[in-house]
Amino acid sequence: MTVVIAAHGLRKEFTVRVKAGRLRREKRVVAAVDGVDLRVERGEMLGYIGPNGAGKSTTLKMLTGILTPSAGEARVCGLVPVPQRTRLARRIGVVFGQRSQLWWDLPLRDSFDLLRHIYRVPAAEHAVRLARCRGLLDLDEFMDTPVRQLSLGQRMRGELTAALLHGPEVLFLDEPTIGLDVVSKQAVRSFLAELGASGDVTLVLTTHDLADIERLCQRLVVIDHGRVVHDGSIEALHARYGSRRRVVVDLDEPVGEPPEGAVVESDGRRLVFTVDGPVAPVIARLAALPALRDLTIVEPDIEDVVTRLYLSPDAP
Amino acid sequence: MVDLRPYAALFRGQARSLTSYRASFALELSTNVFATVMDVLTVLVLFRISRTLGSFTFHEALLMVGLSSCAFATADLAVGNIERIKLYVRTGLLDAVLIRPLGALPQLLLMDLPLRKLSRCVFGTGVLVVAAVTAGIDWTPGRVLLVVIAPLAGAVFFSAIFVVSATVSFWWVETGEIGSAFTYGGRDFTSYPITVYGGWFRRLFAYGMGFAFVAYYPALAILGRADPLGLPGWVGYAAPSVAVVAAVTAGAVWRVGIRHYRSTGS
Numbered sequence A: 001m002t003v004v005i006a007a008h009g010l011r012k013e014f015t016v017r018v019k020a021g022r023l024r025r026e027k028r029v030v031a032a033v034d035g036v037d038l039r040v041e042r043g044e045m046l047g048y049i050g051p052n053g054a055g056k057s058t059t060l061k062m063l064t065g066i067l068t069p070s071a072g073e074a075r076v077c078g079l080v081p082v083p084q085r086t087r088l089a090r091r092i093g094v095v096f097g098q099r100s101q102l103w104w105d106l107p108l109r110d111s112f113d114l115l116r117h118i119y120r121v122p123a124a125e126h127a128v129r130l131a132r133c134r135g136l137l138d139l140d141e142f143m144d145t146p147v148r149q150l151s152l153g154q155r156m157r158g159e160l161t162a163a164l165l166h167g168p169e170v171l172f173l174d175e176p177t178i179g180l181d182v183v184s185k186q187a188v189r190s191f192l193a194e195l196g197a198s199g200d201v202t203l204v205l206t207t208h209d210l211a212d213i214e215r216l217c218q219r220l221v222v223i224d225h226g227r228v229v230h231d232g233s234i235e236a237l238h239a240r241y242g243s244r245r246r247v248v249v250d251l252d253e254p255v256g257e258p259p260e261g262a263v264v265e266s267d268g269r270r271l272v273f274t275v276d277g278p279v280a281p282v283i284a285r286l287a288a289l290p291a292l293r294d295l296t297i298v299e300p301d302i303e304d305v306v307t308r309l310y311l312s313p314d315a316p
Numbered sequence B: 001m002v003d004l005r006p007y008a009a010l011f012r013g014q015a016r017s018l019t020s021y022r023a024s025f026a027l028e029l030s031t032n033v034f035a036t037v038m039d040v041l042t043v044l045v046l047f048r049i050s051r052t053l054g055s056f057t058f059h060e061a062l063l064m065v066g067l068s069s070c071a072f073a074t075a076d077l078a079v080g081n082i083e084r085i086k087l088y089v090r091t092g093l094l095d096a097v098l099i100r101p102l103g104a105l106p107q108l109l110l111m112d113l114p115l116r117k118l119s120r121c122v123f124g125t126g127v128l129v130v131a132a133v134t135a136g137i138d139w140t141p142g143r144v145l146l147v148v149i150a151p152l153a154g155a156v157f158f159s160a161i162f163v164v165s166a167t168v169s170f171w172w173v174e175t176g177e178i179g180s181a182f183t184y185g186g187r188d189f190t191s192y193p194i195t196v197y198g199g200w201f202r203r204l205f206a207y208g209m210g211f212a213f214v215a216y217y218p219a220l221a222i223l224g225r226a227d228p229l230g231l232p233g234w235v236g237y238a239a240p241s242v243a244v245v246a247a248v249t250a251g252a253v254w255r256v257g258i259r260h261y262r263s264t265g266s
Helices: A056-063 A085-091 A108-118 A123-137 A152-164 A182-197 A210-216 A234-240 A280-287 A302-311 B005-018 B022-049 B058-091 B094-098 B104-109 B115-134 B141-170 B178-190 B199-208 B216-223 B233-259
Strands: A003-019 A025-041 A045-049 A071-076 A092-096 A170-174 A202-206 A219-224 A227-233 A245-251 A263-266 A270-275 A292-298
Touching: A003 A056, A003 A202, A025 A056, A025 A202, A025 A219, A025 A227, A045 A056, A045 A210, A056 A071, A056 A170, A056 A202, A085 A092, A092 A152, A108 A123, A108 A152, A108 B005, A123 A152, A123 A182, A152 A182, A182 A202, A182 A210, A202 A210, A210 A302, A219 A234, A219 A302, A227 A234, A234 A302, A245 A280, A280 A292, B022 B058, B022 B115, B058 B094, B058 B104, B058 B115, B058 B141, B058 B178, B058 B216, B094 B104, B115 B141, B141 B178, B141 B216, B141 B233, B178 B199, B216 B233
Parallel strands: A045 A202, A045 A219, A092 A170, A170 A202
Antiparallel strands: A003 A025, A003 A071, A219 A227, A245 A270, A245 A292, A263 A270
């Protein structure tokens, strides 16, 4: 496998001036990113999450050549982001949920045409990619509307297309679903899922919406206070923080003694268990209950795990 | 070889955007003409009070006004946009500029098409032509060359000043109008013979920062007048070299500045 992104000891410090006394202001150095190591291979879909101010965006900005790292090194597509920024820009796509790279006063059609010239993409390639995005993202109804008149959801679909027209190897997405309604979120997610499934684009995604991650990413990197606190699959995260699957049992009539161990809640007719290890034997035993009406297995909720992770004062 | 086609595309995009705001364009165009006329009138008014200004006659001083005004207007047209970087740095909009495969500085300059400033350029050139015709100059090939080159060198020099004073916002986001002290202040400084200024102020602006080479020394050389301050006559011809030094310095300052870009949260 080819390594597309390699970061080692990546660090970014900002100097902030803090009020100290009436006129005096003290300089204080704050590390927004504090030694991040990261290796991403071609075709991976990586979720990069963390609470506000954890350093997600700062990391992305260092990897895309916007910010110069204070220490450490990074290579994206074999290039050093800041010194080789313009060469790198041709090989990556960047979507900021909160910033537009489209021309505010121009229709999408014109923006896409300008981008073809800016990235010097051969007309035929450009047309193929654009046709694909138009189909998948339903752009046709607003191709001729000035960007300033688009809804946020429409604009975001435009931004995604704009970031892909030059055929990037890596796509960085900084909160691509922020502020979108449910339908637009779904549209963006299924588009990204399709893109990732093709396997030739590496996706790095920061988000606060964990549904994005569950839908799209096999691998999850959690960052807090500028440091990586978890790097692995979502399952590994659950295993590590002891989140368990739950079984919800609805009964026709209350049973006196709960038939299984760890009951979370019980109001007689409904019982909720947490289950360690394989769930099948538990279900087999529950199925034997005469009063059983319904049985549901609830997958562990990633929100819970991540909340616990964010709140733990000193994550490992 | 730098491929200019992507930049041409950016230019077309801006031109197309501009057409969606026709009325405000017409308004800005006329206010700009008015502002430039006022600049020149300020100098003319001084001659109502005194026959000479810093030991220069009206026509001699008018040549300096023309050189200065022409150089500044050209620089303002080409590079004046860079002042917007304050906004781009503060709001983090520069992020969108930096993810494109083009130089950041040219992109910023093309972010807005200040065609409205074209009127200032035309007016400045007009003043220069009138001054050159009426000042009774003994034309030699060298002087003809200089009267063409000097406004261009001055434009490069002012462009460098624009870039440096805008770059400051990478370090101090809230620079306010400090930059204008050197850009618009510089234009006002160069509109008068430097002999009207005194002491450390003249030494700093005229020689330390090089503003004397925009209009004053080139005008002396074109007029064939000796410098009351004692520098030799060829100094006026050094204007292009001063401009090159300023441009190289500005390029270096810009490159350091952009590495200090801090962006904004998320």
